[in-house]
Amino acid sequence: MDRTFHIVTFGCQMNKLDSELLQGALRKRGFEPVRDPRRAGVVLYNTCSVRRQAENRVFSHLGAWQEHARSDPGFILGVIGCMAQRLGRRIIERFDHVRLVCGTRSFLRVPDYLERIAETGDRVVALDQGPFSFERDPEFRPQPHRAYVSIMRGCENYCAYCIVPQVRGRETNRPPDEIVEEVRRLCDGGVVEVALLGQNVNAYGKALGDDVSLAGLLEQVNAVRGLRRLRFITSHPADMTEEILRAVAGLEKVCEHIHMPAQSGSDAVLGRMRRGYTRGQYLELTGKARRLIEGVEISSDFIVGFPGESDEDFELTLSLLEEVRFQQGFIFRYSPRPGTRAARWDDDVPEAIKRERQQRLLAAQERVDAERRASLRGGTVEVLSDGPNRGHRQNGGSIGRTRHNDIVVFSGPEAPPGALCRVLVENSTPLTLFGRHPAR
Ligand code: SAH
Ligand code: SF4
Ligand code: F3S
8 A cells, every 4th residue: 555644634733733642553564654645555544523614614625535536546645633523434425536544542543544445445533532642753743842732631521512422422531650751752852842631621631630730740840851831722711620730830830821721701601601610700710820830821713603692792702802801712613513502593693793703802802912012022032943034024033932922033143953142122013922032
C-alpha cells in the first residue's frame, strides 16, 4: 500500500493533540507524512461536531475527493474525531469513497484499520467507546518548544447546548504521575511551554480521590526542570476553586491567563444552559481572580441566540463583557445539536438577529481589546519566541507569545524558538503587538 498520509484537523486543541498522537502512531508503523494532501495515499479528516457549520465544512471537503478516489483505487479517505463518533455509518452511507470512520476513543488503532482496508478492500467503521490510552511518543510533535498534554478526556457536564459529552464520552482522568512523567520527557527533549488540556480541567482529579486536584497537579508540573511556562485549558466557572487561583498566583511558571467561558451574562439563559453558576457568581469569581493573581487576564466564549434569548438577556451578556473586560472573547451563534437537551426547544432567535448580536459583541470585545493593547505600549512584556517571523503581517524579526498569549512580532537580534525575551512594546494592531528586544 501507499504509506504516505496527510491529516487535516478541525476543532479544538484536543483534536490538534489527537492528530499529533495519531501522527506518532502512524510513523511508528512506517507511514510517512506528506505536506500536500493530493500526493498522499491516505487522507484523514479529524473533525468537530460542535456547530453545524463545522460539520458542513467537512462534508464539502469530503465531497471534493470523489474524483480523486475514483481515479486511484488504492487511495484511502478516512474520517476520525467527533463527527465520526456522532455520525458513524451515516458517513460511509453518504460518501461511497470514504473507507474509514473511526471514533474519538479508537483512533490510535487507525494504523491497524488502514492495513486491513488495504489488504481486504473492506470499509471500516470503528466506534469503540472503551478505555482510552493517553500514550504518546514525545518525539513526534509539531513544535520543538511547546506541547499540549492531555490530563483528562471526555465531559459529563451536559451543558444543554453541547454535543461534547456525546462524542467524547465519559470523563476520564489521567493519573498525575503519568502526566508529570510525560512533561518531564517533553522538557528533556527541549519543550519549555506546556498546556494541560481537558474540556473542564478544573474538575481534574475529583474522581481520583481527595488528594488529587488541578492545583496539586500544577504544583507538581511547575517543579519539572527545564519547563518555563505552564498553561491549562479550559476552565469551567462552576468548578473553579480558590485553591486553583492561589496556585496560579503562587507558581512562577503558571501563566496569569485563564480561559473561563461565561457563555452568557443572563441568569435566565445560564439556568437554561445548565451552566451551574449565575452572573453574580461569575463576577465574584473574576473579581477574586483579579485580587489574588497580579496581572491576570481572563478570556471567554459566548453563545448568542440560545433558545429564548431576549433582547434584555443579550444586553446582559454585552454588559458582562464590558464589566469583566475580557482579554479575548470567542463569540458563537447558537447551533442546535441533535440529541442535546436544547435541541428539543424551539431555535427561536432568527439567524439575522443571531448575526446582529454576534457583531455587536464582537465590536464591544474589539473595543475593550484595543484599549487593553494600547495600555501595553511603552511597557515591557515577556515573550516566548517561536523563531523567525515568516509572513505574519510581513516578514521579518521574530514572533512569539506573551504570558497572556498575545502574539508579538519583534525586531532585534534573532530569537530562536523557545527563547524567553524581554520585549518593549512599541505598537499594536487588533491581532498583533509590535516591539523590539532587548528592552532597555
Ligand atoms: N469545554 C469547553 C469548550 C467546549 S466547546 C467549555 O466548557 O467551555 C467550545 C465552545 O463552543 C463553547 O465554550 C461554546 O461557547 C461553543 N459551543 C458549544 N456548543 C455550541 C452550540 N451548540 N452552538 C454554538 N456554540 C457552541
Ligand atoms: Fe460542553 Fe459544557 Fe462539557 Fe464544555 S463543560 S464540553 S460546554 S458540556
Ligand atoms: Fe469540537 Fe470535538 Fe473539540 S466537538 S470542540 S473537536 S471536543
